[in-house]
Amino acid sequence: MSEIRETESERAYRVLRGNIIDGTLAAGLKLKVIPLKSQYNFGAAPLREALTRLVGDRLVVQETQKGFTVAVISxxxxxxxxxxxxxxxxxxxxxxxxxxxxxxxxxxxxxxxxxxxxxxxxxxxxxxxxxxxxxxxxxxxxxxxxxxxxxxxxxxxxxxxxxxxxxxxxxxxxxxxxxxxxxxxxxxxxxxxxxxxxxxxxxxxxxxxxxxxxxxx
CATH class of the missing domain: 1.20.120.530 (GntR ligand-binding domain-like)
Known part of the structure; x- marks a missing residue:
C-alpha cells in the first residue's frame, strides 16, 4: 500500500509542478487539498506530500494557518x-x-x-x-x-x-x-x-x- 501511495505522490508532484510552470495553476492561487482532490483525482496524503516538495522547490509557498499558495511571479x-x-x-x-x-x-x-x-x-x-x-x-x-x-x-x-x-x-x-x-x-x-x-x-x-x-x- 505504501508503494502505491508513494507512486501517486510522485505523479501528483510532477503534474502539479507542470501545471504551475505552464500557468494552469496561476501565480498566487490558493492550493486547497479538497478542491485539488476533485480536480486531479489524487488522494489527500499524496497531494500534501507533493505540495510539501513544491515548497522545497520554491514553486509553492506555505504560510502558517493560510495553507499553500502558488509562488508569485514578478x-x-x-x-x-x-x-x-x-x-x-x-x-x-x-x-x-x-x-x-x-x-x-x-x-x-x-x-x-x-x-x-x-x-x-x-x-x-x-x-x-x-x-x-x-x-x-x-x-x-x-x-x-x-x-x-x-x-x-x-x-x-x-x-x-x-x-x-x-x-x-x-x-x-x-x-x-x-x-x-x-x-x-x-x-x-x-x-x-x-x-x-x-x-x-x-x-x-x-x-x-x-x-x-x-x-x-
Missing amino acids: AQDAQDVGRVRGLLECEALRESLRNGDDAWEARLVAAYHRLRLVENRAPTEISPSDLEARNAEFHDALLSAAYSSWLLSLREQIYLHHERYRLLSRSNPNLERNTPAEHAAIFEAALAREPDLACTLVTEHINRTTEAAMKVL
Whole structure:
C-alpha cells in the first residue's frame, strides 16, 4: 500500500509542478487539498506530500494557518532568476565542454537534430509540449558532461523557475526573436569547444527570454 501511495505522490508532484510552470495553476492561487482532490483525482496524503516538495522547490509557498499558495511571479523575480540561471548554466557549460567525450557529442547532435525537426515545422503544426520537451533536452545535453552534481541540481531547479517566465514571454504579441538561430549558434560554439563564445551566446539567449517576460508582467 505504501508503494502505491508513494507512486501517486510522485505523479501528483510532477503534474502539479507542470501545471504551475505552464500557468494552469496561476501565480498566487490558493492550493486547497479538497478542491485539488476533485480536480486531479489524487488522494489527500499524496497531494500534501507533493505540495510539501513544491515548497522545497520554491514553486509553492506555505504560510502558517493560510495553507499553500502558488509562488508569485514578478519582473524583479524574473530578472533574478534569469541572472542566476545564466551564472549556473555557464559554469556547467564550461565543465561540460572540458569533459565532453564522443558520447556527449553524439547526445548533443541528436538532441539538436530533434529540436530542429520541431522548430522547422510550420507554426500551426508545432506542438507546444513537443517544443518544450525538445528545448529542455537540448539544453540538458549541452550540460550533460559537467561533473558537479550539485551544480546540475541547482541549475535544474532554477531552469524550472525560468521556464515559467519563458512560457509567459510567448504571450508578448510584439515578440520578435529568431530562437532557432540562437540555438544553432549555441550548438556550433559547443561543438567547436569554444567555452567563452558558448557562454556569451547562452547568456544572451537567457537574457532575451527574461526581457521578453518582463515586458508582459
